Amino acid sequence: MEANKNIILLVDDTPSNLKILVKFLDKEGYDLRVAMDGKKAIEIAEKSPPDLILLDVMMQEMDGYETCRKMKEIDALKDIPIIFLTALSSVESQIRAFEAGGVDFIAKPLRNEEVLIRIRNHLKIKNQQELIKSQLEQMKHIVYTKERLFSLIAHDIRSPVATIYTIAKAISVEEKDTTSNTYILMHELLKSSESTMGFIDNLLKWANSKSDTIYNQPQNNFLYQDIDNTLAIFTVQAKQKSIAIHVQVAKNLQGHYDQNLFFTVVRNLVSNSIKFTNEGGTIHIVADREKEGYITIKVADNGVGMAEASIGKLFQTDKKFHTKGTSKETGSGFGLIFSKEMVEKMGGEIWVMSKVGQGTDFYFTVPLVGKL
Numbered sequence: 001m002e003a004n005k006n007i008i009l010l011v012d013d014t015p016s017n018l019k020i021l022v023k024f025l026d027k028e029g030y031d032l033r034v035a036m037d038g039k040k041a042i043e044i045a046e047k048s049p050p051d052l053i054l055l056d057v058m059m060q061e062m063d064g065y066e067t068c069r070k071m072k073e074i075d076a077l078k079d080i081p082i083i084f085l086t087a088l089s090s091v092e093s094q095i096r097a098f099e100a101g102g103v104d105f106i107a108k109p110l111r112n113e114e115v116l117i118r119i120r121n122h123l124k125i126k127n128q129q130e131l132i133k134s135q136l137e138q139m140k141h142i143v144y145t146k147e148r149l150f151s152l153i154a155h156d157i158r159s160p161v162a163t164i165y166t167i168a169k170a171i172s173v174e175e176k177d178t179t180s181n182t183y184i185l186m187h188e189l190l191k192s193s194e195s196t197m198g199f200i201d202n203l204l205k206w207a208n209s210k211s212d213t214i215y216n217q218p219q220n221n222f223l224y225q226d227i228d229n230t231l232a233i234f235t236v237q238a239k240q241k242s243i244a245i246h247v248q249v250a251k252n253l254q255g256h257y258d259q260n261l262f263f264t265v266v267r268n269l270v271s272n273s274i275k276f277t278n279e280g281g282t283i284h285i286v287a288d289r290e291k292e293g294y295i296t297i298k299v300a301d302n303g304v305g306m307a308e309a310s311i312g313k314l315f316q317t318d319k320k321f322h323t324k325g326t327s328k329e330t331g332s333g334f335g336l337i338f339s340k341e342m343v344e345k346m347g348g349e350i351w352v353m354s355k356v357g358q359g360t361d362f363y364f365t366v367p368l369v370g371k372l
Contacts (some may be wrong), residue, residue: 006123007048009033011041012056012085021054025119028036038067038096040348045077052123054115055102057086057093063102072101079129081122157200165193191237201264213306216258216345220369223287223295224249224260230266231285234274241279245270251286255295257366259344265350268335269299269362276360277303294348294365302359311352315340 008030012018016033025032033050035041039062045053053071057064064084084097087108097105104118168190175183195245227247238245255262266285273283286298314336343350348365 005031006052007031007033008051008119009035009041009045009050011035011053011059011064013059014056014336015036017056020110028116031263038062038064039068041067042070042074045071045080046074049076050196051126052119053080053082053268055082055084057084057088057097066097068100068102081126083118083122122320123236136237161193161196161200165190165197168193170265191240194233216261216347218256218258218346218367219261220254220256221259222251223255224251226262227266227287228286230263233267234270237274241274241276241277241281243277243279243281243283245283245285247285249285253287253289253295254369255366256369257346261346262366265339265342265364266297266299268339269364272336272362273299273301273303273360277301289368290365293368295368296365298361298363300359300361305354305356305358307356307358309352314352315350
């Protein structure tokens with residue numbers, strides 16, 4: 001018979017029992033190892049981990065239960081299936097076998113066909129588990145490689161876009177005639193490059209977060225000041241659509257959060273509101289102290305709103321949702337997905353309420369000072 005690659009460790013302190021096991025399992029082509037006590041079994045298994053262990057319960061010095069427990073404490077052995085062999089047939093004995101870490105229990109006297117069937121079944125299960133584990137590792141490697149490549153590409157793209165933005169801004173400042181074609185074109189280029197840089201920044205931060213390189217480093221911060229600083233970058237964008245942004249946040253309200261993550265979330269939500277608010281519309285940013293130790297920030301607009309079916313897709317990476325804004329602004333929907341991850345990193349949650357034609361309210365929470 002062709003040799004079987006599977007290694008089986010036989011553990012029994014009775015030579016005659018071992019002889020019987022070796023005789024019929026050897027015919028099946030298994031690579032057999034033999035130990036006559038628990039200590040030796042552990043030593044052999046550590047040196048060359050088997051694929052499966054047949055373990056007698058009633059042994060001197062260290063019984064099968066203790067031997068099994070000790071094996072399960074060793075990283076290299078903890079996933080090896082152990083089948084108990086014993087003359088004990090009580091329910092209590094079977095329970096002890098499973099509690100010790102065994103996967104099966106065969107009562108003596110042994111029947112060769114039963115032993116073979118159970119061995120084959122558990123080896124099949126183990127092989128399938130190893131295959132799944134291997135496939136998961138391959139998938140992790142593929143995902144990591146794609147995310148790394150994604151990050152590098154985003155870095156390379158950001159540099160020329162930043163250069164375009166700088167040049168467009170310089171020309172816009174120098175051009176005094178705000179009605180000239182040069183000013184209008186440069187202003188459009190400035191707006192487009194600014195939006196593109198914001199998108200690239202989101203991509204970079206998301207890729208880094210997947211590599212666990214973005215950390216939540218919370219400090220005590222004043223919300224009004226951070227929100228006001230964030231809104232400064234939207235002055236031109238809001239003015240172009242005649243959108244008024246009102247902030248209703250107490251100047252002494254403090255939260256305990258990462259300032260960079262907070263800035264990113266507010267920026268994405270305000271940008272989204274401007275995009276889907278008609279000319280002459282309004283956006284309200286409100287922050288309230290919650291009893292549970294959190295602050296709820298609301299970014300509400302009176303824009304086009306969205307259907308309930310669309311709301312469920314906003315924060316799902318596998319259901320990328322995007323549509324053009326009221327002035328044909330484009331976007332990928334990536335900012336909202338990233339915002340959800342950042343809010344959760346800060347220990348909060350994010351949700352949305354919206355009705356078609358009545359606007360959209362985004363909510364997210366951050367801890368109050370002293371919460372974390």
